[in-house]
Amino acid sequence: MLRGGKVGLRARHEDDIPILQAELYDDVVNHSRADGRPWRPITPGSKDSPFVVDDKEQRHVPFSVVELDGGTLVGDAMLWDVDNHNRSAHIGLGLLPSSRGKGYGTDAVAVLCHYGFVVRGLQRLQIETLSDNAAMLRSAERNGFVREGVLRSSAWVMGEFLDMVLLGLLAQDWKPDPRARAAARRAR
Numbered sequence: 001m002l003r004g005g006k007v008g009l010r011a012r013h014e015d016d017i018p019i020l021q022a023e024l025y026d027d028v029v030n031h032s033r034a035d036g037r038p039w040r041p042i043t044p045g046s047k048d049s050p051f052v053v054d055d056k057e058q059r060h061v062p063f064s065v066v067e068l069d070g071g072t073l074v075g076d077a078m079l080w081d082v083d084n085h086n087r088s089a090h091i092g093l094g095l096l097p098s099s100r101g102k103g104y105g106t107d108a109v110a111v112l113c114h115y116g117f118v119v120r121g122l123q124r125l126q127i128e129t130l131s132d133n134a135a136m137l138r139s140a141e142r143n144g145f146v147r148e149g150v151l152r153s154s155a156w157v158m159g160e161f162l163d164m165v166l167l168g169l170l171a172q173d174w175k176p177d178p179r180a181r182a183a184a185r186r187a188r
């Protein structure tokens, strides 16, 4: 497990899937705002659930986010489209509704940065989010991501085109949180 100050990122467990599916995917508005693919109903238990992990898929690295204190599942996080030639990847993150606004998102982004830059040796991490997603923008900026541009009308969300913000962080600009560094040392 990778540890931050408040949350840990561990492998997906089978019994995480129905919870993530019900609380993240089946909330149509949340899914439509957080994922560029159109929502469609997915049968519980289906292998088509976006939370089912294919361990052979090297480009996507999914994690379940858990509270360090007690191990309760609080969300889904991933590096996606890992490109080992250009040494870049994208960050994706979704927390269960009851776990938002507690600093977990900021902490999970810090842990994903540690994974991307330290464990995988990447050079660039990227986040795309809706321009009105204040919590995601702030979670990224608190970790040193900078706004690199606005992708105008790039997301079709529940009946309208919305702008997305593109944020990037380069390895040399990343200043890891000292608490996360200490936790990573403890985890070795």
Ligand SMILES: CC(C)(COP(=O)(O)OP(=O)(O)OC[C@H]1O[C@@H](n2cnc3c(N)ncnc32)[C@H](O)[C@@H]1OP(=O)(O)O)[C@@H](O)C(=O)NCCC(=O)NCCS
Pocket (backbone or CB within 6 Å): 030, 033, 034, 035, 092, 093, 094, 095, 096, 099, 100, 101, 102, 103, 104, 105, 106, 107, 128, 129, 130, 133, 134, 135, 136, 138, 139, 142
């Ligand atoms: C986006 C998300 C991951 C952020 O995680 P979080 O745990 O809620 O965010 P945090 O508690 O770490 O808060 C980060 C900052 O945003 C602020 N914030 C949190 N919720 C906010 C809200 N609803 N409106 C405005 N600001 C908010 C916090 O005050 C904090 O600011 P600070 O650093 O100045 O104190 C989480 O809210 C979520 O999963 N949302 C739904 C799915 C989603 O949008 N995913 C991202 C798709 S790109």
